[in-house]
Structure formats: C-alpha cells, structure tokens
Amino acid sequence: MKKIMLVSVCITVVCILMYWGFCRVSVKFYLMPINAWERKIWMGPSPTQKEENYVVYHHFCKSERTLIDxxxxxxxxxxRPDSIRKYPDGYRRSFFKRSAVLNKDYRExxxxxxxxxxxFDKRILLFEWRIVNDTVCVSLFGKQGIVPLVDMDKDALSISRLSRVIGIKPGL
Incomplete structure (x- = not known):
C-alpha cells in the first residue's frame, strides 16, 4: 500500500512540474513559408494584397486570453501603418496553433x-486591414471597425488601440 501511495505522489509531483514548465515557456511565432500567389484554387492575391500565416508554438497550458494578448x-x-497602406486591397494575418501537420515548415x-x-479549426485569430476611400476597415475577432486614415499618421496606430476602437479590450 505504501508503494502505491509513493508512486501516486511521485506521478502527481511530476505532472505538476510538467504543467508548471509548460506555463512558464514563452509563446513563439513563426511565419509559415506559404506563397499564396502559387495557390491554384484561389483567385488572388493581387500585388495590392498580402497574406501572412503564422504558427504559434508553446501554446500548451495557456488560456485563450493569454494567447490573444x-x-x-x-x-x-x-x-506598421505604411505596410497597411502598401496593400490597400487587403492585408491579412492568420495565427494557427502548432500541431503535428501544421508547423513552421508547413507547405501547401x-x-x-x-x-x-x-x-481553420486550428486558427486562433485573424486580423484583416483594408483601405476603403480615406478609412481603414479593420476586422478583429469577427468584429468590424473603421479608422480614419488620418489617425494612422499619428505615430504607429497599434493593434491594441485598434481593438479598443472596435470595442475589444485586451486583457492585461
């Protein structure tokens, strides 16, 4: 009986230490080498559009709020705002959780x-910017917002400020 108790305590301690280790590791982002221009089944992007796909490493034991922050x-x-201006028909960034198939070396x-x-079942978040007339249309978390292009000239209009404009409050 003592042996079973000792083994169960050891297993519990090891599990707690592993969980603590996963929580302490910082989240890493890697740009996946996907060239959307080579995609035969999609009619784009054009030179005025850009698509970037990132894979998120070390997402284990992290809450969704922590990942989003x-x-x-x-x-x-x-x-930067000049990057958004360079691609007026759409600048899109998607973030995916790492898996056995989807990693930083993923190729279409x-x-x-x-x-x-x-x-898309592994997608955490999608950002999309599009310039329409003198405004930037922003899509975050499925919510839409409009920011005047003039506001983008003031410093760098950060994503956290954009999310507040749309009405989403990032956690601390």
Missing part, C-alpha cells in the same frame, strides 16, 4: 489537396 503584442511590434500542396484553409 501575446498575438496583439506581437502585431504591435511587427506591423500545389494541387490544392492540402492548403492552409483546411486547417
């Missing part, structure tokens, strides 16, 4: 049998 912070560091099949859209 890290993605927003990552976008704040890596996107040229015949269309396996493309990134087949893995």
């Amino acid at each position: 890290r993605i927003i912070a990552f976008n704040d560091r890596t996107i 099949e040229t015949d269309g049998s396996d493309i990134i859209y087949d893995h």
